[in-house]
Amino acid sequence: MVNKLIVSNVLYRPVRTALSALAVAMEVAMVMLFVGLAHGLVSDSARRQEGVGADVMLQPEATSFFLAFSSAPMPLSIGDHLKQIPNVQAVAPTLILFNTGALSMVYGIDINSFDQVSGGFAYYSGGPFQRPYDLLVDNLYAKANHVKLWQPVTLLNHEFRVCGIVQNGKGARLYIPIQTAEELQQVQDKASIFWVKCTDPKYTNGVYEAIKQLLPRYKITSVQEWTSLMTSNNIPGLNAFITVVIIIAMAIGFLVIFLSMYTTVTERTREIGILKSLGASKGYIIAVILRETGLLSAVGIVAGYALAAVVKKAILAYFPTLFIDLTLQWAAYAAILALIGSLVGAFYPAFRASRLDPVDALAYE
């Protein structure tokens, strides 16, 4: 019976219902999309580093967790020592530049050694570098920036020619010859990182220990370990960002539901008086309002899932290089957060309704 009352109340004011549900939907979609984007970018980065195909990375000691923010590069000659270590199949030096224009990394690579480590690029069109200012871009970068083969592209304040479009997933999205990268960074025979591939992944630990003995003052990381650490918990500020997004989203849901239920209670003062005259207790009145809020939230949560899926599709259509992980876990969290925000928002109006004087409520015009 209460369900009938609640459903009929919800349907009685369709615009109010739609707006309340939309607010909850926006809250859910906001949480899912922002968290999904944060996690998506982190996991995409991890996936791409893994995609290089190396088993061990060697970097200068003071290197940041983010590969782009390396300190002073290392001499290329280190690569020769690394190749001498037993069970090392290939070593690829990479000089990483940070493209501030697009907030992305550019890998300066020696294409032969990089191919040996990574197994070679899969070309959608074009081929390897032919000239110093040739540029390889991955398919997602090409799609996002409408880049075509042989097209000139301004990068790092220089004009490059797109010589090939490759399958994404091997470290960066942009690759230039390592010599060109050295020239742009005004260094010679230097690398920011050495990718080391073992003859078999089972030798990773042995190779890791051998490099550690050979180069004790450098930072040596197994790629497997690095990717396992690439979570939002290990990215400085990311969890704080997610927390702020969640708080803002919950505040929106809370305020809209609060206002909606507050006006609802005012509008239904007389009806609350009628229920009281029939003997409805304070708990009954509170339950009716909170259950109505629960229904609005449920509709909003389902709409939020749909909204998140649609917005994700729209974002990826315009920004194909972004990754958004909409996970079941965060769908559940978003639902719980939305429900809690809504119920907290509705509680004061419900409490206020339960305390209405029945005589005054019945006389309400």
Add this chain to the structure above:
Amino acid sequence: MEPIIQTRDLKKIYRLGKVAVQALRGVDCIVHEGEFVAVVGPSGCGKSTFLHILGGLTGPTSGQVLVAGNDFSKMSDADRTRFRRHTIGFVFQRFNLLPTLTARNNIAIAQHIQGNGFNPHRFEEAVEMLGIKEKLDHRPFALSGGEQQRVAIARAVISEPKILLADEPTGNLDTENSQAVLNMLRGLNKTFGQTILMITHNPEAAGVADRIIHMRDGRIISE
């Protein structure tokens, strides 16, 4: 016959800002089980306040109110609500149906609030007696005033309350519908022995009652 309602020196003072308004100035009254009593008097004489106190919607300032053996003046708001749920049925001048519910659900919700679950037999009996069987799926806005009041009466009696309190039940109705509603109240009283206390301005309406109580300035002036 045992009195089902008994008040002694019942007083009610409302505070409107700094002004104290004496709505009831010492009402002594007895209503026996199965009686149909009309309370008449000019506007502002305290009739509605008297009815609200008897229905447990508000408490008295002083005095004693015994309803079915329970002293309202000593009961908490929650206890009065619980008691009202099982013992009192209200019929109002403005019908006071829930606008979002159909007539059927307006009646059924009273049973739900009472907590005894839906009793189809009692429901059928009430709607048959009040002649609203064809209107059960209509919402209040689709019913005439007379039909709305009949639904309101069905809602009031569906839970078989010991006392039916009617606040100007014909005040918003034309003559024909007024007569129909009064006949129904009379029928409830005669057929089922329903105790009814009805407030009215209308002397003709009061005429259907067994007894008429006259009120003025917060006091009963004659019976």
